[in-house]
Amino acid sequence: AQSVTQLDSHVSVSEGTPVLLRCNYSSSYSPSLFWYVQHPNKGLQLLLKYTSAATLVKGINGFEAEFKKSETSFHLTKPSAHMSDAAEYFCVVSDPGGKLIFGQGTELSVKP
Amino acid sequence: GAGVSQSPSNKVTEKGKDVELRCDPISGHTALYWYRQSLGQGLEFLIYFQGNSAPDKSGLPSDRFSAERTGGSVSTLTIQRTQQEDSAVYLCASSLAWSGPMGTGELFFGEGSRLTVL
Numbered sequence: 569a570q571s572v573t574q575l576d577s578h579v580s581v582s583e584g585t586p587v588l589l590r591c592n593y594s595s596s597y598s599p600s601l602f603w604y605v606q607h608p609n610k611g612l613q614l615l616l617k618y619t620s621a622a623t624l625v626k627g628i629n630g631f632e633a634e635f636k637k638s639e640t641s642f643h644l645t646k647p648s649a650h651m652s653d654a655a656e657y658f659c660v661v662s663d664p665g666g667k668l669i670f671g672q673g674t675e676l677s678v679k680p
Numbered sequence: 681g682a683g684v685s686q687s688p689s690n691k692v693t694e695k696g697k698d699v700e701l702r703c704d705p706i707s708g709h710t711a712l713y714w715y716r717q718s719l720g721q722g723l724e725f726l727i728y729f730q731g732n733s734a735p736d737k738s739g740l741p742s743d744r745f746s747a748e749r750t751g752g753s754v755s756t757l758t759i760q761r762t763q764q765e766d767s768a769v770y771l772c773a774s775s776l777a778w779s780g781p782m783g784t785g786e787l788f789f790g791e792g793s794r795l796t797v798l
Contacts, residue, residue, distance in 0.1 A: 604787075612723075612771070612789040658722060666711060666775075667736055668787060670723035 570595045570661045574671040582679045587631075587646040589674045591659030594640065601642045602660040602668070603633055612658070618642060629653070654678045682706070684790035686772050692796045693762055701757045701793045705774030712755050713775075713787060714747055718768040726770075729755065762797045769794050 575590040593599060603615040616627025623635045629652075633644045642659060659671040685704040693699050705712050714726040725739035729749045740746070744762075749755040759766055773787035 611791050612773075612787070614786045617786070665728075665736065666730055667725060667728050667738075668713070669725060670715070672722040 570599060570663050570669050572601075572659045572661045572669060572671040574657075574659050574674050576674050577672065578675045578677070580677040580679065581649045583651055584648050587644070587649045587653065587676065589644040589657050589659075589676065591642045591644065591671060592640050593642060593659070593661045595661060597664065600662040601633075601635065602662075603627065603631070603642075603644050604658045604660060604670075606656040606658065606673075608655070615644070615657070649676075649678045651678050651680065684772055684774050684788050686770075686790035686793050688793055689791060690794045690796075692798065694798050695764060696761055698758065698760045699762055699795060701759075701770050701772075701795070703755045703757070703772030703774075703790060705753060705755070705772070706788055707753075709774035709776055709788070710752065711775045712749055713773045714755070714757050715771045715773065716768045717771055717792070723771065726757070759795075762795075764797045767795055767797045 571594045573592045581587055601618040604612045605615050606612045615631050616625045616633055618625045618635045626632045631646045633642050635642055654677055656673045656675050658673050660668050662668050684706055687702045691699055710731045712729040715723040716726055717723050727740055727747045728736040744760045747757045769792040771789055771792045773789045775787050
């Protein structure tokens with residue numbers, strides 16, 4: 569069965585410093601992986617997706633993630649945090665039939 | 681509208697009552713998902729419809745929960761004999777047909793239906 573583990577429930581960074589949100593996955597085959605973001609009182613939005621084309625995936629708002637098969641990881645990074653990045657971030661893995669399994673989420677706080 | 685529409689946006693009910701939550705997906709999207717998000721929790725998968733295939737009901741927490749999708753479009757999630765632990769935000773999402781790893785995979789989410797069971 570497919571699963572994802574988000575290693576941090578909460579991450580706090582200062583504005584202008586790098587962001588790292590960690591995600592490890594478990595899958596019996598080559599997975600599709602996604603990161604979604606949920607801003608307060610807003611709906612969920614796709615940040616980026618990995619579908620085996622390239623291991624480094626660039627998304628919206630300057631975020632990117634690198635697929636590392638040897639480490640079964642798909643960490644989300646951004647070089648410089650902005651106040652507007654404060655939100656809940658979800659790592660997601662798909663199963664062969666298209667069902668998407670969400671991680672528990674990481675809340676990102678950005679301090680001025 | 682252009683997005684996924686859910687109704688009601690808020691529902692307060694008494695324990696033991698039945699509730700129905702409705703989802704209108706984006707036109708042309710053949711895949712429809714229901715998730716549940718409890719306070720401070722991640723998204724819990726409930727059920728997934730893909731075209732004319734049998735739905736994946738593996739996430740439904742009990743037989744009090746059921747869902748249907750009529751005409752390949754609108755979906756209704758029904759919770760019978762509601763319990764306080766059913767209180768959560770119920771999210772619906774739709775996407776284009778899943779075609780394996782190269783499929784779009786992007787889910788478009790509605791705003792959710794917040795259910796409170798007293």
